[in-house]
Amino acid sequence: MIATPELAPLFDGVEARKAATRNAYGEALLELGASNPDVVVLDADLSGSTKTKAFGKAHPDRFFNMGVAEANMIGVAAGLASQGKVAFASSFAMFATGKAFEQIRQSVCVPELNVKICATHAGLTVGEDGKSHQMLEDVTIMRVIPGMQVIVPADAVEARQAVLAAAEIPGPVYVRLSRASTPIVFSEDYRFEFGKAAMLREGGDLAIVAMGVTVAAAIEAADILSGMGIEARVLNMSTISPLDRDSIASAARDCGAILTAEEHQENGGLGEAVAQAVVGTHPVPMEMCGMSGSFGQSGTGDELLAHYGLDAAGLVARAQQLLNRKQA
């Protein structure tokens, strides 16, 4: 576990700085383009949105826009990787994983290739485009494939480092990124470690294990709970696969109750992954905050997070229910 790193000033009266993790992806790709001549990038007619465009401008010979044809894009990425390239492939999370699931399984994961699928516009915060574009099942279908390594950065600081790490980690990697600008959680000193959760806050009454855009909400919720005399440990679980089971086991042992938070279906997502680790190590009561088996809808990202109980207020309410169960 990464011991309590210094956080960016989020809620101590300071307006949180915000940035979109997809922008950090674009910047990291530029760094990789300069440092690693084997890096190639593919996109599917969304290079302005996924932020791969700058790489394409800088390295036109190493950039392939495949048009609106995601399955083909993943297959071509696999072919490139089989010949020694480190292939980054991007589209919206819905289409990168949804359209190309079978190609990801058969052509990327079975042959264990260096394909790095960095998908943007994941989750509810894609907003007004609505349910056809709000990918809420990608972590489920990626983490279930043997050999697929899944990272969900909490903010732009972590996203940049996660993308740089993905280039170094052998084999398939899935990085889940967002469209919306979200609060910066970490200070620039933070060091992402693949496969390791970071403890963002100490606490012994319950642990909140979160990924992606809900990490900021989890910190805010922990602040609110603290005002009520409840101390919550907050874990940033940015690597979903392989999961940091030790951090989860310690949280279960030390806190006796675990709340998970994700902008994703509870089925098969972070909550279920954590539950699997909890029942296998130190069973304690759990609650999951995520999508309870429904699709999203059009609305602003903030409206949707609040509507589905994924903002700080929603997490606080569920934390209280969880504590009732813990005490029962």
Place this chain on the structure above:
Amino acid sequence: MTLSQQDRAAVETAARQIRIDTVRMVHAAACGHPGGPIGMADFMATLFTRHMNLTPETLNQPDRDRFVLGNGHTCAGYYSILSQKGLIPRDELLTFRKMGSRLQGHPHRTPDMGIDFSTGSLGNSLSVALGMALAAKSNGWDSRIYSASSDGESQEGQIWEAATAAAHYGASNLTVLVDFNNVQIDGYMRDVMDVRDLRAKYEAFGWHALDVDGHDIDAIDAALVAAREETERPTALICHTLIGKGVSFMENQPGWHGVAPGDEDARRALVELGIEGAELEAMMA
């Protein structure tokens, strides 16, 4: 065959209304896709006012015609024409893309409004339309199944799986109208991923395929008549259009694929579409 002046005027009025509604809806939502629906307005108006037998009276008839909007991002224009046909209350249009609205950012299947299918993910539509066409045939209905698609959507492999199967099953009750504006999100087709001659491609797949000037209402109407008269093969109408046609600063500009006009651009667009005076001020209020 050309249309009577009166018939043509009716289609032109509906097409202009699609353009106006699209500008207003996307402006009010402050996000969305104006260019596509404005460019498709002429063929959508021709199809829905003269060919599709969808009205409030036929809405619940199982054997009425069906429509699938493959390029679902262009739904502002679809919602407009459905409202003009009395299937969506006019005052609901400006709820587009807002929380709780029935007018989602991409179409959601809603029988009450005559929205026959959920779309938004490109590539899925032609297969679904083919399924509807096969169902109609197996039920012995002489209804027609229409689908709109686009040059961008034609890059998806599934379109060509559907095209193969539609010809194989002789789905002559199926007509696809392809919005060929030479534009996709990342730019002009020739720079991103050229789809080349779509008429020749559909023809090679065994379809009855026609190139059509997508802004010539007489030509579009004649092509839709030809599609009805074809008894062996599915028909593809390759509608050559300009994205943003009718709003000068949007015409042929890939940048207007998915950006909402601000106040100033919305006003300019509405003026170009013939709105002025008190009506303009009321729309902009």
